Amino acid sequence: MNCQVMNTSSPSPSSSSSSRNPIPNSPLLLRRTVCYSLSHKTDRCSGVQIGGCHKTLHLPRNCCVARWSDAKRPLRYPPQASLVASESKGVSSIPIVGEEKIGVLLLNLGGPETLDDVQPFLFNLFADPDIIRLPRLFRFLQKPLAQFISVLRAPKSKEGYASIGGGSPLRKITDAQAEELRKSLWAKNVPAKVYVGMRYWHPFTEEAIEQIKKDGITKLVVLPLYPQFSISTSGSSLRLLESIFREDEYLVNMEHTVIPSWYQREGYIKSMADLTEKELQTFDNPEKVVIFFSAHGVPLAYVEEAGDPYKAEMEECVDLIMEELEKRKITNPYTLAYQSRVGPVEWLKPYTDETIIDLGRKGVKSLLAVPISFVSEHIETLEEIDVEYKELALKSGIEKWGRVPALGCEQTFISDLADAVIESLPYVGAMAVSNLEARQVSHIGGLFFLGIHGLIVAKVSCQ
Structure with missing residues (x-):
């Protein structure tokens, strides 16, 4: 079978990672996946240390991406050969x-x-x-x-x-x-x-x-x-x-x-920025609001062992939305956390509930929740965010709470x-x-x- 790989140029991982496991010359030799090294972004909240703000390497917006990592085991899934992934033209x-x-x-x-x-x-x-x-x-x-x-x-x-x-x-x-x-x-x-x-x-x-x-x-x-x-x-x-x-x-x-x-598409990023900007205007002091991106979590092993690209894509998505807001002169502090964990195993951190409590302790008074991984309203936006997390925020000392609606139609x-x-x-x-x-x-x-x-x-x- 001929495997067509179009425009496979990719940014290089950090030098430290490269020295441990050099990138193969051909994508066909890649055995493991995900996550280029992430560098922590300097948070912009004056006097408030906000965890979970990361900077991912920005990939070309029309490319075929070969991902790699130091994960110990390759993915083991049934063959996927009968479905086809697409690159595009204008x-x-x-x-x-x-x-x-x-x-x-x-x-x-x-x-x-x-x-x-x-x-x-x-x-x-x-x-x-x-x-x-x-x-x-x-x-x-x-x-x-x-x-x-x-x-x-x-x-x-x-x-x-x-x-x-x-x-x-x-x-x-x-x-x-x-x-x-x-x-x-x-x-x-x-x-x-x-x-x-x-x-x-x-x-x-x-x-x-x-x-x-x-x-x-x-x-x-x-x-x-x-x-x-x-x-x-x-x-x-x-x-x-x-x-x-x-x-x-x-x-x-x-x-x-x-x-x-x-998640990188211009229309999606613009729509998320539009809704966020609109909700910020409902606060008395929009510039003092912390933008709180809450994504559905996954077990940490999915990323570190199974090679799930979710964390890297989520962090890049948040950065792209904030870059779009910055073009509009909106430079609010922001953070990303992960919700909806179940069971005893460790999930992606920081957790949404723990982050809300931490922000309250650090004096944050206005918080705007952005459900970043959901394009429709459902139980995790209408009940978990709107009820449980709002109640937790108010108990933690956060006085003003808002939530960006899901994209819907x-x-x-x-x-x-x-x-x-x-x-x-x-x-x-x-x-x-x-x-x-x-x-x-x-x-x-x-x-x-x-x-x-x-x-x-x-x-x-x-x-």
């Missing part, structure tokens, strides 16, 4: 073939729509090996463990969902985003159908795929609704999708491409997603493989051809 150069049937598959988490859905939703969540990673010898315990945890956690989770109306609004919002994306694509002369596939609740990814087949789609763009890539979010959905494709002759021969992450954001889809179309099927190749070719030295786990990631243009 929108104006895209030819649209009238006879083709274009589809866009939006991937998202899913959420219980009623209180009765909560326990089975939690079971689906914890039965995913990308959420709870068990050693190979104990994988037979995955479903029994998921059943135990889901039953144990269901009562508390039901209380949370009851407090926001009895169920998650995620499906309704994602359906609305899909419709707005469809309208935007048609307005840009791309008559595409848009489908929604949820990982853990209806409409499941399998349901969306069946509809795609019934509609006779010939070109498919797969777009996870997670700005930053993680093996536990986009990676899990794409791994499921790969297994579906691998066993279906129609799908494996259908032209398709994947946009694995899009914000038009600049939706239009930019449409542009991302259009930009990916020239590469639909460009690296497609036959069913035989998909079954025969798994990985070379731990490198998967698609790179949806961060090994080779083809970025859609952010210009």
Whole structure:
């Protein structure tokens, strides 16, 4: 199989890292992934030391990225060869073939729509090996463990969902985003159908795929609704999708491409900056507000051992938003923390709750929460941030609290997603493989051809 790697120039890691493990000359020799060295950014809060502000190396905004690290073990996942990652060109150069049937598959988490859905939703969540990673010898315990945890956690989770109306609004919002994306694509002369596939609740990814087949789609763009890539979010959905494709002759021969992450895109960054700037103006003294980016956390081992690029992408995303705000003369202090940890293992730090307490101790009086990893309102914004973290902030001495809304159907954001889809179309099927190749070719030295786990990631243009 020919693996096409386009524009693979990447910034060099720090010299200290290079001396321990030199960068291979070819991306095809890379065995491990993620994280270029990060340098701590000098915080800008006068008199207040804020942890979690990091500076990542900025990558070219239209590139194929080969990532590496000193992780002890390479990724061990089933073959990903039958899905294709995309690089892009400018929108104006895209030819649209009238006879083709274009589809866009939006991937998202899913959420219980009623209180009765909560326990089975939690079971689906914890039965995913990308959420709870068990050693190979104990994988037979995955479903029994998921059943135990889901039953144990269901009562508390039901209380949370009851407090926001009895169920998650995620499906309704994602359906609305899909419709707005469809309208935007048609307005840009791309008559595409848009489908929604949820990982853990209806409409499941399998349901969306069946509809795609019934509609006779010939070109498919797969777009996870997670700005930053993680093996536990986009990676899990794409791994499921790969297994579906691998066993279906129609799908494996259908032209398709994947946009694995899009946190660098100009429209996304601008939309986040717009919403943040608007919310800052609701404070009496906007310039004194600390901007508090809260991202969904992942276990630390995902980053340090499994090579998840999530932390590096999240930190770069925050920097890009702050750079956009600085262009508007907004130079507020800011920090990044990670929420929603569960279980006894260590997760990415700093933790959101601990950071809020620490900021209160250091005299911060005004805090603006920005849910950085969420594009839709759901339990973690409406209950965890709006209720739990707000209450914690007020108890910690923070007097003024605000929260930036999730992007939802914000038009600049939706239009930019449409542009991302259009930009990916020239590469639909460009690296497609036959069913035989998909079954025969798994990985070379731990490198998967698609790179949806961060090994080779083809970025859609952010210009």
